[in-house]
Amino acid sequence: MSEYKTEQPEDEIKPAVIISSEIPDSEYPAVPRTSYGLRVLQSLRRIIRAVDLHSRKLSMQHNITGPQLACLLAVNEHGPLTVSSLAREIHLSPSTIVGIIDRLEQKALVLRRRSSQDRRVINIEITSKGMELVSSAPxxxxxxxxxxxxxxxxxxxxTIVSSLEKIVKLMEAEGIDAAPILVTGSLVNKLVDKKNKP
Amino acid sequence: MSEYKTEQPEDEIKPAVIISSEIPDSEYPAVPRTSYGLRVLQSLRRIIRAVDLHSRKLSMQHNITGPQLACLLAVNEHGPLTVSSLAREIHLSPSTIVGIIDRLEQKALVLRRRSSQDRRVINIEITSKGMELVSSAPxxxxxxxxxxxxxxxxxxxxTIVSSLEKIVKLMEAEGIDAAPILVTGSLVNKLVDKKNKP
DNA sequence: AAATAATAGTTTGAATTGAAACTATTTGTA
DNA sequence: TACAAATAGTTTCAATTCAAACTATTATTT
Structure with a gap:
């Protein structure tokens, strides 16, 4: 897709407009220029990005990412944890956890040990190397x-903490029962169908 | 990695402890049990997850994801945008934008048109199909x-909006100059090296 | 006891995300 | 004018993320 050729159709379209972010944009006017919903979403996007960038920096400097560190700290604090407990603990799905544990195991910071009580469950243990990292952790x-x-x-x-926690409640509640709000009819499904056949 | 065999080493480790999230966890005690930083981070993780889950639901129901919709709405609102303006507008990196635009273009909701003024720039335009979707948008x-x-x-x-915007400021400032805080020495780099050779 | 259902972990597939390296083009400089 | 530097978009690579389908094991039901 778009293989860097110069064969695209030509334009004669008004040039890209100057957009709001040309103006230093952590300055918000006293009178809100947009709806609260938009501002919340905008903030959330930027926060998400900041978290991601932080994780990448961590990864560059210490060869461990944010989610990996979060898992390692959880296992260090709680002792051996199963995949599903860990998933609940740090609010990620089990399938996500598996990949993270894979990478931690590759680096020999944790190890998987199958329970003999119930051979379905896997306990994730921190290794000495993992503990060493935690004690001198970034x-x-x-x-x-x-x-x-x-x-x-x-x-x-x-105020900030409780506001955030309120947002969490709103969003997680929404996740459960905002479906009726979202279902605006299947018109869109007809407009944009999987195979895009004309 | 971990190919579903039963050959893992056996345990005799105390079973996974009962962790805090066994208790309904949107209820926080009046007296904070943990530091503000931890609670903020916990909230952020859950918010990020809620956003992601919302996007997936959108994708299921309307065959368009959150970031795709955000791009589409931006192009619809501002008129043709270049990749870099769009990146600035919705706070994502240009390389991320490219993938999103690829998918929108596949669905014929936008199209790329190379400028004749400056043949480096690509203007992203919304198509009629794109406008149709926006007008009846999820x-x-x-x-x-x-x-x-x-x-x-x-x-x-x-309060919530301004708290969020304060967090944004804190985190984006941190992104710029928290490097000194993070650099705790390269000890960790030695513990966890790229190739993990023993 | 045999068949069925539930549970734990995993794999697969797709989207998002950004850094780094790259191509093509334009601008600035010697 | 030729060469270097800057800019715009892209590709490549790796990590994160989750749903859905899957395997292996345990619990339940018939």
Whole structure:
């Protein structure tokens, strides 16, 4: 797809408009220019991106990513954990966990051990090498955030935390029963069908 | 990796402990049990997951994902956009945009047109099919969030929005200059080296 | 006890994401 | 004008993420 050829159709379309982000965009006007929903979503996208970038930096500098570190810390703190407990603990699906554990196991930071009680379950244990890493661990995002938060008055810290937790509630509730809201009829399905046959 | 064999080493390790998420976990104690940083991070992970799950549901029901819809709406609103403007607009890297546009183009919702002024730039235009989809669009996450927020008193809405925007500032600032905080020495690099040779 | 259902972990497939390396083009400089 | 540097978009690569389908094991039902 788009193999870097110069054979695209020509234009004569008005040039790309100057968009709002040309203006320094962490400055919001006192009077909201857009809806709260939009601003929340915009913020969330940027937060998600910041988390991802942090993880990549971690990966560059310490050869361990954010999710990997999160799993390692959880196993270190709680002792051996099954895949599903770990999934619940850090709010990821089991299929996601498997890949992360694969990579941690490759690096010999954890190991899988099958239970003899119930041979379906796998216990994930931290290795000595894993413990070594944890004890001299790179400051996880958590601590960095904590440090950043400490620069604010405590009332504000509390406000931020409880706001976030409220958003979580809203979004997770939405996930369960926003389906009726989303189902605007299957018109769109007809417009955009899987095979895109004209 | 872990090809579903039964040959793993046996255990005799204490069984996986009962972890906190066994307890209904959107209920937080009045007295914080953990640090603010941890709670913020926990919330962020859950929010990120909720966004992802929403996108998947959208994809199931309407054959368009969240990021795809975000791009489509941006192009619809601003008129033809270049890849880099679009990247700035929705806070994603250009390489990410390319993949998303590829898929939108496959579905004939947008098209690429190379500028004749400057043959390096590609303008992304919405097609009639794209406009049709937008006009009867599935409620984007933005609106769903807005609806959810409307259930709260406005003061609270404002608090939430400004808290989120504060977090954005903290995290994006951190992204720029938290490097010194993160660099805890290269010890970890020695513990976990790329090739894991013993 | 045999058949069925439930559970635990895994694999597969697709989308998203960004850094780094790359191609093509334009701009700036010697 | 020729050469270097900057810019725009792309490709490649790896990690994350989840649903759905799958294997192996345990629990339940008939």
């Amino acid at each position: 400051s996880p995002l958590q601590e960095t955030l904590a440090k950043a938060l400490q620069g604010l008055p405590e009332i504000e810290q509390i | 409620s984007p996450l933005q609106e769903t969030l807005a609806k959810a927020l409307q259930g709260l008193p406005e003061i609270e809405q404002i």
